[in-house]
Amino acid sequence: MIDIRLIRENPELVRENIKKKFQNEKIPLVDEAMRLDKANRAAINEASELRARRNQLSKKIGILMGQAKKDPTKAEEAEKVKAEVKADGERLAELEELEGKCKAELRAVMLKIPQIIDPSVPIGPDDSHNVEVQRFGEPKVPEYEVPYHTELMERFGGIDLDSAREVAGSGFYYLIGDVARLHEAVLAYARDFMIGKGFTYMIPPYMMHGAIVEGVMSQSDMDAMMYKIEGEDLYLIGTSEHSMIGRYIDRIIPAETLPHTLTSYSPCFRKEKGSHGLEERGVYRIHQFEKQEMIVVCRPEDSMDWYEKMWRYSVELFRSMDIPVRQLECCSGDLADLKVKSCDIEAWSPRQKKYFEVCSCSNLGDAQARRLNIRFKDADGKITLAHTLNNTVAAPPRMLIALLENNLLEDGSVRIPEVLRPYMGGKDKLEKAKAV
């Protein structure tokens, strides 16, 4: 969401930005926004004049009513003034309705106009134009065969999808034994890794009210992703970002506490409406998974530095588990409307011989903050919109795929990266285990 003042002052810049994002159909929205903004302000002005008049006259009535106790003629006078105020009532009600309508329509339009992207963002219409920026680690393909991840997990007696389907449907899993333990080990390690970077660990609510959901996501995302609790005003979170950022709605943060660098754990629940390809079987795309996330709320001038730091943390984390990764920058057309700049960290899959997404790092600039009214206040009293960023630290079910594939040994066992061993009771290998 951009500042309406930017449209008032520099509509051409906003149109150019829309073109860069290959959303030409949205260009008329700029004029639409200007029109609504103008109508809105006209209504506000007329309505507040009427209100001012009403306030004045009402005060006068009050005085007359007081005097009427001694002088009955004043009561008549008061009645006259009452009639006067009442006469304006209809017009005022009309204007108030108009005001509400314009405001709502304007917001709807503004929500569709994309955030101004960073000049460094590569221009391209869709994800095929995303740009590989850099690789970290050697993407190796072993001589021996690398099986599908579910098969690997089954080898260690670590997964039961059949029962999960029966109990909860497709898109759920039972993780078992060492695989389940490894899953938690990754989370615990990721948590401690971020704490080591100075982030504050947080466990947020896993459910939230509809009003917060509407604040943190678009209606279409909401329909496609969110599970609602029947009969209650509660939704299951799709990522801890939802309740972590929701925490800041309508807040004025004391500037001296910035930046807020947080790392949150939560289960995530997603409907995942849409097609599931062959490569999305197993634990790749599921309705329930767990994730360690990083969230930064900072001053505008610091957000690009944080963006750089954040994606590098992901790279460092994955490299410490011997997983080759690359940084893939989102091009303009693939960049979500709220984002100023974003990149994915993709892990190497020796089986598919390609990289796949494991982390998504985004700088939302002030777009999310404007939408949710997240501001900070300096010592001199100046209030400014904050910048917000988020990035995945680790989402184990999916990243377990990369972990297993990249650490698979020729004998069919999986080496446990050293950093995870303390969380695995010192174990250094996953070995064949019987199913339970």
Next chain:
RNA sequence: GCGGAAGUACCCAAGUGGCCGAAGGGGCUCCCCUGCUAAGGGAGUAGACGUCUAAACCGCGUGCGAGGGUUCAAAUCCCUCCUUCCGCGCCA
């Protein structure tokens, strides 16, 4: 979940329809006095948002937990919801 009480500015708190954007106190900021560790006097102290403006000040509008309603007029009356506290119940 049931019953009871409450929600007013940084904090405490008065205020049951009209000179109330809100008494009083504490705290904080500034000034004065006095000086020896604490006391006296005075002034200031909604923030925020919208609008107006080139911008700011000013003005105007909104604002007393949130949202509706009644009324010429709502902190005050009515309805719904939320939160907190105290009992009881239930429960990891």
